[in-house]
Amino acid sequence: MNFKNLREYLAWLYYQYLLVTGIYVLEPWEKSLFNWVLLSAIAMVIYTSYVFVPIHVRLALEFFFGICGSRLDSAVTGPNSLWALRSLYKDEHSLIKNDLDCIELID
Known part of the structure; x- marks a missing residue:
């Protein structure tokens, strides 16, 4: 694969995303709705991980290592x-x- 610039590479990645998820068959408004739901779910997972993972790691360290x-x-x-x-x-x-x-x- 020979990409001339970053824009072509990102377009190719988006095309791969469309093929893998199967949303290339959807209408444009359905694609955007699906993408917003997916991005919202990813944002919630990242935020929840940022807030709660350190607390659980601290509790695990206290429990297992007696800190x-x-x-x-x-x-x-x-x-x-x-x-x-x-x-x-x-x-x-x-x-x-x-x-x-x-x-x-x-x-």
Whole structure:
């Protein structure tokens, strides 16, 4: 295959897409409707993967390797969340002695 420019190559790829999916037999408005539905589904899969896959990977790491959330938070986002909460409340509540007190205070 010898393509002279990018436009011919993209036209050939689109033609292959039409042949493989079988939508070359549809009318133009049906093709565009099918393409919009397909693109919408792909966009939803990409968005859902972007939002939920990191959460599930983190939970899997915690479950299988015993990585606690605080160490993973510090590796990903910076300081420990409990330490940050403890430092926020230490001036107002002098009874906080450890992280468990902080968790009980938040609940």
